[in-house]
Amino acid sequence: MTEQQVSLATTAARNLATTTKSVPQMQSITSRWLLKLLPWVQASGGMYRVNRRLTYTVGDGIVTFVVEGSDVRVVPQELGELPPLRGYDDEYTLRTLADRFVQREYAPGETIAEAGHAVDRVVLIAHGKVNQIGAGEYGDEAVLGVRGDGRFFGHTALLEEQGRWEHTYRALTRCTVLELSAEDVRRVRENSESLRRHLAQARDVAEPPRNEHGEAAIELASGHQGEPVLPGTFVDYELHPREYELSVAQTVLRVHTRVADLYNKPMDQVEQQLRLTIEALRERQEHELINNPDFGLLHNADLRQRIPTRSGPPTPDDMDELLSLVWKEPAFFLAHPRAIAAFGRECTKRGVYPDTVDTGGHRIPAWRGVPIYPCNKIPVSAAGASSILLMRTGEAAQGVIGLHQTGIPDEYQPGLSVRFMGIDERAIISYLVSVYYSVAVLVPDALGVLDSVEVAHAADGAAA
Structure with a gap:
């Protein structure tokens, strides 16, 4: 048996009450x-306009790749990020170099290049991380840096005098790299007059003096005695500031x-x-x-x-x-x-x-x-x-x-x-x-x- 109601129900009472409302809320608002x-x-x-001291480009860019399934290819024009090829615009030769890169896989801990050995190839990191290892202060191995996707090393293999690896490069994670042998570079160089000329200029042109940040150097003298001739200098600016x-x-x-x-x-x-x-x-x-x-x-x-x-x-x-x-x-x-x-x-x-x-x-x-x-x-x-x-x-x-x-x-x-x-x-x-x-x-x-x-x-x- 239902008990008889003896007072006003809340549902009916709400008809006479004023509802308190919030302002409209929006979940996408953040602290910003x-x-x-x-x-x-x-x-x-x-x-x-941001005016800066003149800075010289040092060619330490990122190389871009094209991925098709499991195959990776370097974009030919992106080879201009390698310092010896900076400013080189012969599309046919760049495409020829790009086609000669060979894809390789390295497991974690595997050595890609050993310090002291002759630089025998250019290495582009398509995916993964590579430790740059050198001698520490007390002769033990030390990780001097980590290189990731798009970075590269061994670009001196493009020159006639390649030199030797200054550091050991070891895969930190599973890595996919593209390698161009110095022998392939030599063959392409022999068939391209423009490439030979460009690499010769890249080798012979002396770099202007600059500081550790790449800015045009300001010549100073300090700690001298007597009356030496002081260096003259000026602060050069970027000609086309951003x-x-x-x-x-x-x-x-x-x-x-x-x-x-x-x-x-x-x-x-x-x-x-x-x-x-x-x-x-x-x-x-x-x-x-x-x-x-x-x-x-x-x-x-x-x-x-x-x-x-x-x-x-x-x-x-x-x-x-x-x-x-x-x-x-x-x-x-x-x-x-x-x-x-x-x-x-x-x-x-x-x-x-x-x-x-x-x-x-x-x-x-x-x-x-x-x-x-x-x-x-x-x-x-x-x-x-x-x-x-x-x-x-x-x-x-x-x-x-x-x-x-x-x-x-x-x-x-x-x-x-x-x-x-x-x-x-x-x-x-x-x-x-x-x-x-x-x-x-x-x-x-x-x-x-x-x-x-x-x-x-x-x-x-x-x-x-």
Whole structure:
């Protein structure tokens, strides 16, 4: 038997109650640390020019390959990244050289080239990591560097006097390489007058004096006595400095006048539509600052400022190596949350516990006192590989800076405008929402990138 109700039910009572509502929520909103941490510089005229001392190209680029199934071929024009072939543009000869490369596989720990032996081939690393090994301070073997995809060694085999291997190269992981023997180079050289002439010039031209960063040297004298003749000098500049043009992200926000007129209590409909639209534009802005192929940080890091991890996951040793690249006033690391978690696992394995720093009430993990901020805009590949960035910031520190322009018409936020576009015949109000931005790396050593960061968990039963 059902008991008779003696008071007003809650379902009926709700008809007289006022519902408390939240503002519209959006899951894609993130902390956007990069936008908060970058110092923003006014780019009047929509352009920012980075003037630098003259720097000589040293030819330490990345070689690109074409993969067809299990077969790998080098793109002929990419052979111009090898220092002896820099500037050489005979397509037929480059194609002939590319066709003579032989694909080889090396197992982890297998030696590719032995120090002291004659340089008998050019080696291009298509996939994998190779340790560059030399003698340590006390005569034992020491890993002097790690070379990854697209790197190369043995390019002196292109010259008539090849020399000897200065280091031993040993596969750290399973490697796929392309090799061109010195004998094949000799045959191609004998049949190409242009190649012989170019290689002779590459061998005979003396390199201009430069410092360790490749900049034109400034002649100085110090520690002298008496009245010696002091060297004369001047600071040479790049003749064609890079210019960064402000990029733009835009959209047209549309709101029906009926909605804007009638449905504004307790929240302004236009304001909420605009708020979420601006949030989406700011998210796209941060994505572009990292990934844009023209000015994004991942694509504009100097090749000498990119290093691969030694074993896959980001270890304390890898982070220290990255700090050694950006050692002058490093401001912060930027990493995908999964990369930060992978670094934490590696620290836990070693019994190391990174410290934290306080940033506006947030406890942020840090390494050697440099905070590690999360950023989900850094891509993670399907295989679970990502990158970690480390940068120095600010114009005074010759670091990384954000570029924008304030004072634009109909400015709603710095560098962002909301422009009324009118009402059409369907009674729809339109607003043009625009944000202008870019990012500049003032000197190459202001930005370092740790590549090939494995963020996936090791498979069950795999070695720790």
